[in-house]
Amino acid sequence: MAEILLAGGSPSQLHHNCSGKHSGFVCLACHQGIDPAGYTAPDHPVQREVKGTLENVFGYSLSDDAGGIDGCSVPTWAVPIDRMAHGMARLATGQGLAPIRAAAARRLMDAAIAEPFMVAGTGRFCTDFMTALSGQVYAKTGAEGVYCAAIPALGIGIAVKCDDGTTRASEVITARVVAELLGPDGAEATGPFLEPVLHNWKGTAVGRIATTEALARKNWA
Numbered sequence: 001m002a003e004i005l006l007a008g009g010s011p012s013q014l015h016h017n018c019s020g021k022h023s024g025f026v027c028l029a030c031h032q033g034i035d036p037a038g039y040t041a042p043d044h045p046v047q048r049e050v051k052g053t054l055e056n057v058f059g060y061s062l063s064d065d066a067g068g069i070d071g072c073s074v075p076t077w078a079v080p081i082d083r084m085a086h087g088m089a090r091l092a093t094g095q096g097l098a099p100i101r102a103a104a105a106r107r108l109m110d111a112a113i114a115e116p117f118m119v120a121g122t123g124r125f126c127t128d129f130m131t132a133l134s135g136q137v138y139a140k141t142g143a144e145g146v147y148c149a150a151i152p153a154l155g156i157g158i159a160v161k162c163d164d165g166t167t168r169a170s171e172v173i174t175a176r177v178v179a180e181l182l183g184p185d186g187a188e189a190t191g192p193f194l195e196p197v198l199h200n201w202k203g204t205a206v207g208r209i210a211t212t213e214a215l216a217r218k219n220w221a
Contacts, residue, residue, distance in 0.1 A: 018072035025050075025074075042067075042075040051077070056097070057090055057105075058083040070143065081159045084148055088157025092138065092150035109138050109152070125171040125193070129178075132189045137178055141167060147174045151181055172196065172209050180217040 004011060013019070022040075029036035029046050039046045042064065054077070055062055062077040070076045079087075089095075091109055094102030112119050113135050120126035120141070129139050139149040145162030147170040158177055162170045175193035179186055198207040213219065 013072075016072055018070075018074075021074075022072065040073045040075075047075050051075070053101075054079075054087075056101070058087040059090075059096065076143075081161050084146075084159035085157040088138075088148050088150040088159060089155060090157070092152040092157060093155045095155070109150070112140070113138055125167070125174075129171075129175065129193055132192070133178070133186065134189070136182065136186065136189075139174060139178075141170075145170050147171065149174055149178060151178065154181060156181060168209055172211055173215065176211045176215045180215070180220075 001011060001015070004015070013022075016022075025039050025046050026036045028034075028049065029039055032045070032049075034045050036046070038044050041047065051062055058079055060079060060083040062079070064077075066078040068076050090097055091105040094106060097105065113130060116127045116130035119130065124141075126139050126141055130137060136153065137149055137151055139147070141147055144165040145160075145167065147158075147160040147167070149158040150156065151158075158174065158181075160170045160173050160177070162173070172194065175190050179190035179194060182190065195208045195210045197205050198209065200206050
């Protein structure tokens with residue numbers, strides 16, 4: 001970004017953090033011999049393919065009447081939170097998916113776990129959390145306070161949604177749920193993420209973020 005600004009330019013859609021996903025959409029179109037023009041439109045064959053894949057993974061029928069357009073211009077659909085968790089478990093285990101899709105899902109998840117920096121980048125929870133857990137967990141932020149994760153060895157998917165639409169709580173909740181599920185095996189790695197300290201612009205520690213005891217596993221119904 002600094003190089004662009006110093007050269008007198010300005011960022012475009014090509015520099016958006018979703019540009020990799022968009023490259024995938026274009027590659028899918030080319031691979032299937034589809035004209036990629038207008039690939040972000042809800043009725044484009046690429047987005048129809050994406051919708052069908054999501055329905056298969058979530059085990060849920062997506063309604064075009066309950067959706068919107070993401071900040072990066074692609075269609076989004078409303079999905080119940082339990083279906084999101086179910087989908088994450090399916091991606092991690094391959095259960096309920098066709099063999100070719102299960103293999104593709106595991107390949108993608110293994111790649112993200114192996115190179116967490118490529119998932120989010122410097123100072124981002126996704127990257128730092130997966131790095132600290134050394135392959136035990138896959139984690140990915142979503143929009144508007146959504147966070148999803150999976151623990152492949154346990155075959156468990158996790159989905160979090162915070163009503164205020166921010167990540168400050170969803171990240172800590174995700175860390176706490178993972179810590180409770182991993183138990184002693186994950187205590188050291190998850191510890192730094194359970195009560196992050198808040199600093200003001202001067203660098204003074206002014207507070208912390210923590211979950212309540214309601215999230216302790218002993219309280220799970």
